[in-house]
Amino acid sequence: MALTTRQRTTLYTAIADAIGTEEAGLLLDQFPAREGDELITRDHLATGLAEVRTEIAEVRTEIAGVRTEIARMENRLYVAMVSISVVAIGVVTALTR
Known part of the structure; x- marks a missing residue:
């Protein structure tokens, strides 16, 4: 299931402090941003x-x-x-x- 923009922002904010902004961005790249991006x-x-x-x-x-x-x-x-x-x-x- 693709994450909404709000969900992505919330998740990014929550994990960026713990693992760093670059790593948080890399982690979120693994989740589809749109329905068409799903495998x-x-x-x-x-x-x-x-x-x-x-x-x-x-x-x-x-x-x-x-x-x-x-x-x-x-x-x-x-x-x-x-x-x-x-x-x-x-x-x-x-x-x-």
Whole structure:
């Protein structure tokens, strides 16, 4: 957890007299000043990785659904094309007689 400016100042003031100002500054440098300065932990990394894997699984499920829908449309299109071809052949046959 990052220290607030107030917490850093209070801590610095409390320890500067005991160990010196330079050492107190060096010690405070070891604590993150902002949330973004915190080191990532294995738990944070594992949680983030699990979230990414979940999202990837959801995307794969959606892609599978799209593939199924495309296959159904392909079948319908094939049936429609065959039907139109049969009708066209019938019309041409009727007109040539």
